Amino acid sequence: MKIVTIVGARPQFIKAAMVSRAIDKHNNANSSKIEELIIHTGQHYDENMSRIFFSDLRIPQPSWQLQCGNGSHGEMTGKMLIEIEKILLKAMPDQVLVYGDTNSTLAGTLAASKLHIPVIHIEAGLRSFNKMMPEETNRILTDHIASFLFCPTSKARENLSREGITENVFQVGDVMYDAALLFGEKAEKKSTILSSLGIKSGSFKLCTFHREENTNHIEHVTGIIKALLTIGTVNSPVILPLHPRTHTYLKAYNLLQAVQEHPGIHLIDPVGYPDMVMLEKHASLILTDSGGIQKEAYFHQTPCITLREETEWEETVLAGWNQLAGTDTERIISCYNNSKIGSYIDEYGSGNAADKIISYL
Ligand code: UD1
Ligand code: UDP
Numbered sequence: 001m002k003i004v005t006i007v008g009a010r011p012q013f014i015k016a017a018m019v020s021r022a023i024d025k026h027n028n029a030n031s032s033k034i035e036e037l038i039i040h041t042g043q044h045y046d047e048n049m050s051r052i053f054f055s056d057l058r059i060p061q062p063s064w065q066l067q068c069g070n071g072s073h074g075e076m077t078g079k080m081l082i083e084i085e086k087i088l089l090k091a092m093p094d095q096v097l098v099y100g101d102t103n104s105t106l107a108g109t110l111a112a113s114k115l116h117i118p119v120i121h122i123e124a125g126l127r128s129f130n131k132m133m134p135e136e137t138n139r140i141l142t143d144h145i146a147s148f149l150f151c152p153t154s155k156a157r158e159n160l161s162r163e164g165i166t167e168n169v170f171q172v173g174d175v176m177y178d179a180a181l182l183f184g185e186k187a188e189k190k191s192t193i194l195s196s197l198g199i200k201s202g203s204f205k206l207c208t209f210h211r212e213e214n215t216n217h218i219e220h221v222t223g224i225i226k227a228l229l230t231i232g233t234v235n236s237p238v239i240l241p242l243h244p245r246t247h248t249y250l251k252a253y254n255l256l257q258a259v260q261e262h263p264g265i266h267l268i269d270p271v272g273y274p275d276m277v278m279l280e281k282h283a284s285l286i287l288t289d290s291g292g293i294q295k296e297a298y299f300h301q302t303p304c305i306t307l308r309e310e311t312e313w314e315e316t317v318l319a320g321w322n323q324l325a326g327t328d329t330e331r332i333i334s335c336y337n338n339s340k341i342g343s344y345i346d347e348y349g350s351g352n353a354a355d356k357i358i359s360y361l
Helices: 010-029 051-056 073-091 103-114 134-145 154-162 175-190 193-197 218-231 244-252 256-261 273-282 291-299 314-318 329-338 353-360
Strands: 002-007 035-040 095-099 119-122 148-151 169-171 205-208 238-241 265-268 285-288 304-306 322-324
Touching (some): 002 010, 010 035, 010 051, 010 175, 010 353, 119 134, 169 353, 175 273, 175 353, 218 238, 218 285, 256 265, 291 304
Parallel strands (some): 205 285, 304 322
16 A cells, blocks of 8 residues: 655654554564655744654655745645645555644645545544634645544544544544653653753743744734743743744744843743653643643643633643633733643543554555
8 A cells, every 4th residue: 555644844743753653563564565655845844843853753754845835824735735736646645644734734635635545634523613723724624525534532533523524533542642652751861951951850831832823913922921921930930942933923023032031931942852742741831822732741741721712632621731821911820820730531542543543544
């Protein structure tokens, strides 16, 4: 079986790392082989947003490297669609594999479906019920086109069922949990991020934010930054690995300098996955608008505050690990004062979601 995998953005590299490993494992144990070829759309392209993941996580090199980053949603998705179609026409795979909710995912899905190539969607069924998020459109369209849908949680499966999608839907657990288990241990041995930042386990907070609905509104960014300026102290700073989009907007809103000069905030470049895992494991608290990081907070047993009004990972809120704070300064600080650990969540599988996906395929 020949599969073309389409990735382009940071979280997809991490998910693909786990599935590529499962494909390798399958090929070593079976005579019927899966050939996987990777298209990297170039949506993320900085060294520490892209290449670092391929080397750290030993992801097979892409067979095709496109340069479709930047631009508006339509421009980016359109460019990808044109280029991916050309590749698929030559490669003619049996299936196309996409992850999550990015523009790369939608472009890959559209290109494949027009050529009648079945689409496999990993991380199917997630919904925020907020169509202002570009990701919500991407995931709904992808789910309605895909031929095989792998859901990480029961809620995701229910979401699909409510939309009439019930065939070839498999609840397999979360490949991000597979990654957290595998790299959680490795990171402890390999990562030196705590000592290089001069921080100790339990005496710092970790924050990331990059969502368009936050960065593109000055009042949302200001609300978050004001909260961080209050929460971060010299003895327990906020570590802020800055997504390039966030960097651009902090500068544009004249907030960058205040953040850089505050002794309770350590602004750093985005880090590789093992370093991120170390930060997540040893932080006393995580503040984020990231989808993946909300769950990783739970995987590593760190309380989380989500800088959004809704989440696709409702079970983390119900279990008490995660609080929805939006971007209002007072609300974030109040959640900070109330942050606590929660209870066990029986949803993400047992660390073998990628193996299960390959065995179903
Ligand atoms: C994208 C995904 C989002 C995902 C996120 C993961 C969509 C619609 N959004 O959002 O679902 O959560 O990736 O991080 O697909 N930039 C750089 N260098 C890079 C990458 C981006 O400078 O390596 C800058 C560019 O100015 C770019 C901007 O960041 O225009 C936004 O990048 P983009 O990929 O469009 O959106 P993300 O916010 O990263
Ligand atoms: N991540 C990372 N380095 C960073 C920030 C994030 O390795 O500096 C990882 C993080 O651990 C998670 C994934 O990237 O696995 C999440 O990516 P992001 O927050 O960009 O996207 P989302 O999950 O919101 O789609």
